[in-house]
Amino acid sequence: MAGTMAGMVGGLLGSGSLRAALAIAGAMLLTGGTLAIDRHLAMSRIKLRVAEARSRGMGLVIEEPEDRPGFVTAVIGALGSVITASGLLSSKTREELEQTLRAGGLMTSHNLEIFIGAKIVLALGLPVAAYALLHHVAIRPFLFFAMVAAAAVGGLMLPNMIVGQRRKTYLKAIERGLADGLDMMVICAEAGLALEATIQRVSIEVVHAHPKLAAEFTTTYNELTMGSDTRSALINLGTRTGLASLKRLGATLVQSIQYGTPLSLALQTLATELRQETLTLFEERAARLPVLLTIPMILFILPCVFLIVAGPIVVQVMKAMKH
Structure with a gap:
């Protein structure tokens, strides 16, 4: 009986149907995890609040938009919820993940669970897909298992890479529009608007040119108007993203409120400093161009010069040698 069962299991393991099933399962897991990271992590509530604020002409949105995730996202989010609720993640690790998502504008009520669930799905799905694809390839067993293990590690690190790239894009978009936002804040402050009204107005006006910056200003305005401490709300403007320029803006606004300095003068000085730093950065990049052009010159230009x-x-030497 035991021999018969072993023979049946061996036959199933060697059959093509099992390999096809593994390939399909791995493809489904990989597709679901990739879609969850690329699509649903990007649907943050901050963007929806800005869109609703534009339609209403207001900077404060009270009602939360309802999230209706798809089936695949719901399954991945449920898996992430199980992991987060089980206590496997330490509080420090959870805070670091939340900070990473928050710095990329992706921190909502479900994105953390989707992020963790996607890591688990990809860490399990990619090795299955690699096993199904490499099963018939004539390679050494050590290399085969090494590639399967590399697929597992890659699936575990892929969400971090995607979120990290989105975080860099998000922060660069904020930095590009911060100087323009500060100039508009100076105009509003000189017009006699209060700090809350200034932040609200700027968040509405720059939403077309710099939507990421508008989202951060909208969040800050919401914190200011919902009874939060003014100092904490302004400090959180830089803490959420980790940008030094936003931290300086928050500190400047806090000092202006604390010591009674003119808000327009402080903002104008900060805007001038940021534009000067941007110009200095461009000059540094231009100074590196001769060094960067050395390698293309050696590879493409000098061989042509030597040939000519x-x-x-x-x-002539070859002709002389023939004679």
Whole structure:
């Protein structure tokens, strides 16, 4: 009986149907995890609040938009919820993940669970897909298992890479529009608007040109108007993203409120400093161009110069050797 069962299991393991099933399962897991990261992590509530604020002409949105995730996202989010509720993640690790998502504008009530669930799905799905694809390839067993293990590690690190790239894009978009936002804040402050009204107005006006910056200003305005401490709300403007420029803006606004300095003068000084730093950064990049052009010149230009200069001499030497 035991021999018969072993033979049946061996036959199933060697059959093509099991390999096809593994390939399909791995493809489904990989597709579901990739879609969850690329699509649903990007649907943050901050963007929806800004869109609703534009339609209403207001900077404060009280009602939360309802999230209706798809089936795949719901399953992945449920898996992430199980992991987060089980206590496997330490509080420090959870805070670091939340900070990473928050710095990329992706921190909502479900994105953390989707992020963790996607890591688990990809860490399990990619090795299954790699096993199904490499099963018939003639490679050494050590290399085969090494590639399967590499697929598992890659699936575990892929969400971090995607979120990290989105975080860099998000922060660069904020930095590009911060100087323009500060100039508009100066105009509003000189017009006599209060700090809350200034932040609200700027968040509405720059939403078309710099939506990421508008989202951060909208969040800050919401915190200011919902009874939060003014100092904490302004400090959180830089803490959420980790940008030094936003931290300086929050500190400047806090000092202006604390010591009674003119808000327009402080903002104008900060805007001038940021534009000067941007100009200095461009000058540094321009100064590196000669060094960066050295490698293309060696690879593409110098061989052509040598060919033109030494080519006739080589041809004459070859003719002389034939005679």
